[in-house]
Each structure stands twice: as structure tokens, then as C-alpha cells.
Amino acid sequence: MSDPSQHAGDTPLYPIREVSRLTGVNSVTLRAWERRYGLIKPQRTPKGHRLYAQEDIERVEQILQWLNRGVPVSQVRELLDRPEVSEAPMADASDWPGQHAQLVTATEAMDLARLETLYAQSFSLYPVPVCIAELWAPAVRELEEHWGDRLGDTLQRLSLEAFLRTRIGTRLLHANARAQGPVLLMVPMPDDPGTLWRLLAALAASDYGYRVELLDTALPFGEIPLAVEALGASGVLMAGSHAGRSDLVRRQLPRLAEQLEVPLALCGPVARIREADLEESRVAVLGDDLDQAMAELSVLLPLTRLPLMK
Known part of the structure; x- marks a missing residue:
């Protein structure tokens, strides 16, 4: 590891950019996990910058393990606080399936505001591979199976392509x-x-x-x-x-x-x-x-x- 700071007790502390590099979780998602769900609690410098201990990094890795097993982010904290739990609970039916249905509906209605909300929400809370595997790829697959020669199909596809091209291009x-x-x-x-x-x-x-x-x-x-x-x-x-x-x-x-x-x-x-x-x-x-x-x-x-x- 590199770029650590030190504090009393000589325990190394890492800035958010280094934790992002080590875990593959972007800084926006790390902050969302902290603010919205209390999953991690980094220390702060006098100027308010986040510093993460090795225990925080290990906790991020545990969060990823639960998310990759299909657990909604809203349920992860309870599992982290109960280390004896080894099996993932049934995923909340309103989580990925619900977001999937909303994404398909928003695309068919060309509801760009709803698409923006779903895009921002998914990629701010979950790692990119999880978002793609659980939401975006299945939704695209379903949409492409339905799109054909019906009036409006081409417009729906082009609208979604333009939406994603702009946002993914920026990333x-x-x-x-x-x-x-x-x-x-x-x-x-x-x-x-x-x-x-x-x-x-x-x-x-x-x-x-x-x-x-x-x-x-x-x-x-x-x-x-x-x-x-x-x-x-x-x-x-x-x-x-x-x-x-x-x-x-x-x-x-x-x-x-x-x-x-x-x-x-x-x-x-x-x-x-x-x-x-x-x-x-x-x-x-x-x-x-x-x-x-x-x-x-x-x-x-x-x-x-x-x-x-x-």
C-alpha cells in the first residue's frame, strides 16, 4: 500500500483516492455508503478530509462481497453488524427487479428525468460491475428483445443511446x-x-x-x-x-x-x-x-x- 498518513499509535490512514484505488470503488460511492447508509465511518482531518484505516478498507471489501451476492445496499449494514451471518438473505423485491422495471418503463416512455435518477442512483451506490450485471445489461437485453418494427421502437432506442453516450462518454x-x-x-x-x-x-x-x-x-x-x-x-x-x-x-x-x-x-x-x-x-x-x-x-x-x- 502507498500514500498513507499516520496518527497516534502509528496506525496508517489512507485518503479516499487511495481507498478507491485499492478497492475499485469510486469515491462518490464511498461517500454515499457513509452518508446515506452509515456503512463506513472514516476519520477526519482538521480540514474535514476523510482518512480510512485498514479496518475500513476491509469493511469496504466485505460490503462488496455482500453486494456481489445480490444483497441490496440497504440491507448490508445489518449483515456487517452480525458477523455470524454467513448466508445472504433474500434480496428485496423492490431493489434490482424494481429498478429494472422502472428502467424499462422510463425508456419506453422516454422519461429522461427518471432515467437520470436511476442512472445516478445505481452508479453512486453500487460498483460498476454490479450495476451493469444486475440492472443495465438485463434491462438492455429485455428492451432489445421487444424492439422491432413497431412505431416508436427506433426512437426509444436512439433516446436511450443518446442518454448513455453522454454520461458514459463523460466518465x-x-x-x-x-x-x-x-x-x-x-x-x-x-x-x-x-x-x-x-x-x-x-x-x-x-x-x-x-x-x-x-x-x-x-x-x-x-x-x-x-x-x-x-x-x-x-x-x-x-x-x-x-x-x-x-x-x-x-x-x-x-x-x-x-x-x-x-x-x-x-x-x-x-x-x-x-x-x-x-x-x-x-x-x-x-x-x-x-x-x-x-x-x-x-x-x-x-x-x-x-x-x-x-
Whole structure:
């Protein structure tokens, strides 16, 4: 560990930025856990800055363990105060399922104010992998299953894409300024009609520690090696929501992987659907569980430092 302060008794204390680095929980979430739920109680400097002891860091890791088991944040404090409890209680039916239903309804109604509330609430209280796995990816999957040729479907999708592009783009901008990991180039699948899975994958990759360069428009495959060189990318990741054209997946993607000097990976529903078609190729098929996809990507594209809790 690094960057600790000392107090009476020579016990090291850590500022919030260091606790965030060590645990993978951003500072906004740490403050929300303290203020709204009393889950952690850091000490304060005379100027009001938070300082965390090793016991606080261990408590953050315990919180993450409960959250990753599906326990709502509102129930975690009771579990932390009862160390004899080893089994997670049944999740509150009004938590993830309720938020899921609200997210789908708000998207269909194009209720941007409600979307903003759900976005801010989820990402301020829960780590990014939990938010994606429990709320955003399931909601996107349900919406895409319902969207077709009905009047208003395209408008709903474009509205949600624009909403997430703005907010995730802002997060990427700030995260890239701090990230120390390799550059990951994300480009669209040429025939994928939407960007939702790519945006979620970009958020997951950024949270994992990569510096994400996200392109909104598909590049001709012949120009992707040029983009890799120009941006100094150490890997290329594509994400898609649909099966894609057979010739694209079976022939063009493997050919591109042979041409690139860096790994080429595929995630999202397209990766799950087309896994068998790419089995003999150099394309890394990561599936549609984005947290697991990032763990597999880190083997192909190692990070100098990984978050402790994933």
C-alpha cells in the first residue's frame, strides 16, 4: 500500500483516492455508503478530509462481497453488524427487479428525468460491475428483445443511446485521464444497429482500468490497423447485440485478427451467438457477461494493476 498518513499509535490512514484505488470503488460511492447508509465511518482531518484505516478498507471489501451476492445496499449494514451471518438473505423485491422495471418503463416512455435518477442512483451506490450485471445489461437485453418494427421502437432506442453516450462518454473522459492501463480501441460491428452493448462494454473496460478509445462509427476493416497504430492501442474490442452477417463473422473478423498485431476480442450477445463460428480463429470470444469478459480480456491484455474486488 502507498500514500498513507499516520496518527497516534502509528496506525496508517489512507485518503479516499487511495481507498478507491485499492478497492475499485469510486469515491462518490464511498461517500454515499457513509452518508446515506452509515456503512463506513472514516476519520477526519482538521480540514474535514476523510482518512480510512485498514479496518475500513476491509469493511469496504466485505460490503462488496455482500453486494456481489445480490444483497441490496440497504440491507448490508445489518449483515456487517452480525458477523455470524454467513448466508445472504433474500434480496428485496423492490431493489434490482424494481429498478429494472422502472428502467424499462422510463425508456419506453422516454422519461429522461427518471432515467437520470436511476442512472445516478445505481452508479453512486453500487460498483460498476454490479450495476451493469444486475440492472443495465438485463434491462438492455429485455428492451432489445421487444424492439422491432413497431412505431416508436427506433426512437426509444436512439433516446436511450443518446442518454448513455453522454454520461458514459463523460466518465470515460475523466477515467482516461487517471488510468494507467493499456489503450483499448473499441469500434462498432459494421452491421450492428445500436450502440448500447458497446457503451456498457466501454464502461466496464474503463472501470477495469483500461484507457478506452470509443469510436461511434464503424471503420472499414482495412483501416483498423491504422487506427491501432495512430492511437497506440494495445487491443481492439468489438461489441454487438445481434448475430451479425455470417460472412462478416466467419470470414472478415478472423481475417482482421490475422492482420492485427494486437489482440482482437468480441463481446456482447454477438459473441455468445457466434462462439462456435469463431472457435478456430484468433478472435477472442468473451461472451455477454461483461464482468467475466473483462476478466478474460485482462489475460489477453494484461493490466499493470487490477482492482482488488471483482
